[in-house]
Amino acid sequence: xxxxxxxxxxxxxxxxxxxxxxxxxxxxxxxxxxxxxxxxxxxxxxxxxxxxxxxxxxxxxxxxxxxxxxxxxxxxxxxxxxxxxxxxxxxxxxxxxxxxxx
Numbered sequence: 001x002x003x004x005x006x007x008x009x010x011x012x013x014x015x016x017x018x019x020x021x022x023x024x025x026x027x028x029x030x031x032x033x034x035x036x037x038x039x040x041x042x043x044x045x046x047x048x049x050x051x052x053x054x055x056x057x058x059x060x061x062x063x064x065x066x067x068x069x070x071x072x073x074x075x076x077x078x079x080x081x082x083x084x085x086x087x088x089x090x091x092x093x094x095x096x097x098x099x100x101x102x
Contacts, residue, residue, distance in 0.1 A: 024055050025090040032056035032086045034064055038077035047080055058086045 036050040056063040061084065071079065 021055060022090070025088075028057060028088075029055040030058050030086045030088045032058070032061060032064060032084060034085075035083045036068075036071070037080040037082070038071075038075075039080055041076035041078075044078070048077065056086070061086075 032054060034052045036052060037047045038050065040046045040048050052064065052067060054063050054067075064082075064084065068079065068082065071077075
């Protein structure tokens with residue numbers, strides 16, 4: 001088990017990141033997971049699996065596409081195939097602010 005102590009500025013940054021992620025979900029971003037199969041550079045007949053996950057916009061997946069473009073430019077392992085799954089976690093109609101809980 002890993003224990004970490006967050007300083008005030010770390011906690012603020014983490015809160016901002018959570019708020020930004022939540023805002024992105026309200027704007028239509030979905031939790032997207034991609035299983036990327038690629039050829040090992042030293043053994044091209046062998047496939048390796050890499051799992052990528054981020055918030056992205058279906059059905060065009062611009063965040064995933066940028067990552068795959070980066071992969072193709074910068075990483076030696078040639079892409080074989082990509083399987084994508086996506087799920088909407090929150091929508092504007094499912095969320096409302098509550099002032100008082102009693």
